[in-house]
Amino acid sequence: MPELPEVEHVRRRLATWARRARIVSAATTDARIVRPLAPRTFVTRLEGRTIADIARRGKWIRCLLDDDQRLFIHLGMTGWIEREASADRSNPHAAAGHHLRFERARIVVARRGKESAIVYVDPRRWGRLVLAREDIPSWTTLGPDPLADGIDVSLLAGKLARRPRTSIKEALMDQKVLAGVGNIQAIEALWRARVDPRSRASAIDRTGVGAIARGLRWTIDRTLADLSRARPDGDPFLVYGHKGEPCPRCRTPLRRIELGGRTTTFCPGCQILKR
Numbered sequence: 001m002p003e004l005p006e007v008e009h010v011r012r013r014l015a016t017w018a019r020r021a022r023i024v025s026a027a028t029t030d031a032r033i034v035r036p037l038a039p040r041t042f043v044t045r046l047e048g049r050t051i052a053d054i055a056r057r058g059k060w061i062r063c064l065l066d067d068d069q070r071l072f073i074h075l076g077m078t079g080w081i082e083r084e085a086s087a088d089r090s091n092p093h094a095a096a097g098h099h100l101r102f103e104r105a106r107i108v109v110a111r112r113g114k115e116s117a118i119v120y121v122d123p124r125r126w127g128r129l130v131l132a133r134e135d136i137p138s139w140t141t142l143g144p145d146p147l148a149d150g151i152d153v154s155l156l157a158g159k160l161a162r163r164p165r166t167s168i169k170e171a172l173m174d175q176k177v178l179a180g181v182g183n184i185q186a187i188e189a190l191w192r193a194r195v196d197p198r199s200r201a202s203a204i205d206r207t208g209v210g211a212i213a214r215g216l217r218w219t220i221d222r223t224l225a226d227l228s229r230a231r232p233d234g235d236p237f238l239v240y241g242h243k244g245e246p247c248p249r250c251r252t253p254l255r256r257i258e259l260g261g262r263t264t265t266f267c268p269g270c271q272i273l274k275r
Helices: 004-018 039-046 092-097 153-161 168-172 183-193 206-228
Strands: 022-027 051-057 060-065 070-074 080-084 103-111 114-121 128-132 255-259 262-266
Touching (some): 004 051, 004 080, 004 206, 153 168, 168 183, 168 206, 183 206, 183 262
Antiparallel strands (some): 022 103, 051 060, 060 070, 080 114
């Protein structure tokens, strides 16, 4: 699933393509993606509006429209956004005479005298495009965003202290604790902080929480830097997906376990288990 850095990368691209752009036309026939609205209602309420701003919290993107409606985007497991520079206004669902494989929605925008198509693609259809007149609960109930809000170490330590039965890795992935942190970013941050992912959340002292906070910012910044390159390296991660390889820090073979139903890679040599 796309995590905070990937979604932030999408938000930045959308801002470049569509901020202050007018929605010329829209098209979708996928009731599952745009629920609870019917596709026709979704399209009608979008057309003619201007995208005033584009923000992100956690794994959600919010496009604020000029009539105060909000278009929320969640990429799910397999969703992404494409842009086509030219748009056929007579057939907005098939700009340039075709449509993309697994295309679920298409929004044609006009900006600085030029039109382009913003296309939502999702093979497995687990993402969402939610058009609402106010902020939805999935947005308002999120915890602090590490990139947008920073991490208050005291506040985070207090939240972790109230989770004596939860592993630190599972606690970090709770979206009410920190918005946007997923499996990969938690693995990388805990390695950086030298904390065993199986450690109880309540056992982490304030020094350890501070190290985790720095680890999260480190891995988020590294992932964003890789995504911003014209040709990403392909694997910017030091621990995730490297089972059996030497730890980059102490050379102990990395171990992989399942924790909370998710694959977890860590170093048994230099990541300390705290009970």
